[in-house]
Amino acid sequence: MTFCPKCKKRVKSIKTRYGVRNQCCDLWSWGENVPLETKWTHHARKSAHEEFDKLWKSKLMSRKEAYTWLAKKLDLSKKKCHIKLFNESQCFDVERLSMKKLKRLEGKENGNS
Ligand SMILES: [Zn+2]
Structure with missing residues (x-):
């Protein structure tokens, strides 16, 4: 039951x-x-998804790899790792992490993320 x-x-x-x-x-x-x-949550999820999708749409990693990476980053099981289940702060994390990861995949930034 929800309120x-x-x-x-x-x-x-x-x-x-x-x-x-x-x-x-x-x-x-x-x-x-x-x-x-x-x-706000709706909006946060949408923009988190957009950034995250860029990772596998870039073909620099597969969709499966992207989800595995995200689950590991957020310390979640893959089953629970769905943006539609995330709260706002998790969405911001996804957005931030995905942007950083994409830069790294594209070789624009060094480091381990
Ligand atoms: Zn109401």
Whole structure:
């Protein structure tokens, strides 16, 4: 059961054919017992994903390698390593780490990251 971060009431969960959608105020999330997203979290995840995707889209590493690297960096199991599950601060980490990693892959910066 989750509660709305805005009005603190119990969130309404509706079963749709795409899965469970939770909704209250102008916030929503997908999946059972998944906390509602604020617009900021939504935005943070989007930009984290953009930076992270550049790693494997650059072809300098495979998608699988990129996820393995990220899981290791964040000290998470690969199963839990999904940007859609991350909070804002984790998203900022992903963004920062990915930018650094890409630079290194492209050979613009030295060091172990
Ligand atoms: Zn609400």
